[in-house]
Amino acid sequence: MARSFHRKRSLEPNSELNVTALIDLGFALLIIFMISTPLIEKEQVMEVDLPVSGQSSEKAQPKSVDITVLKDGYRVDGNLMGEPELERELAGFATMSKAPVISIRGDAETPYQRIMNLMDLLKEYELGKIHFVTKEKE
Template sequence: MARTFRRKQSAHPIADLNVTNLIDLGFILLVIFMIATPLMQQEQKIPVNLPIESVSAQPKPEKERSESITIQADGTVHIGDRGYSIKQLDVEFARFSAETKPPVIHLRLDAKATAQQFVTVMDSLKKHNLTRIAFDTQVAR
């Protein structure tokens, strides 16, 4: 009787799953989000003492493009983080109103700013038909 020294052929599939690539992908996405998150929060760079309102239910904002206008107590006006004079504001507002869908204007007014500064900016907004305005305030604690 002859002896065979070959191994028996197994017909079952290998059930190992290599997850190393998935773990690498997860860490890469984590790093990307850690880097990108601070870049998305550039609106709040200018420190402003906002007026205080009583506690009320706030409507949830829609996902639309918005521009932040900050009026500080010393009279400087900022769009985003760039300072502008009143004449330069007219140029920027004209550019906003020329767009097919103008942005929502978030008006941030320092509590110590004068009413004249506020009225001047509002007149310029009305002149360029930018009527979608939200006023940023602090909530009383």
């Protein structure tokens, strides 16, 4: 009588997932990041001895400018000026690489036309970052 030593194969699918290759990949990436991170930090902290110049080519640009509209004129960052001086000041802001935010404060007694004149000047010089300052009702 002949014996068969083969196992009978079951027809059920193998439901186990082989993740060995994924774990190897994860460890390889971890080692790469551990080696490259200190190199990136050294690159950002590299000190350079910059040359010194006699004059600064750029003056400090303001991030915001306060314009108060009064009955008799305008106050730009506390300096009282008329409409021609205000126009020259706004022309200077328009030439900056990054235009400042204009905060407009209107006195309650100021005629609305003066505020509209300021808005027209801001539109003419393409100064679109505008903030109206108000106070809350009491």
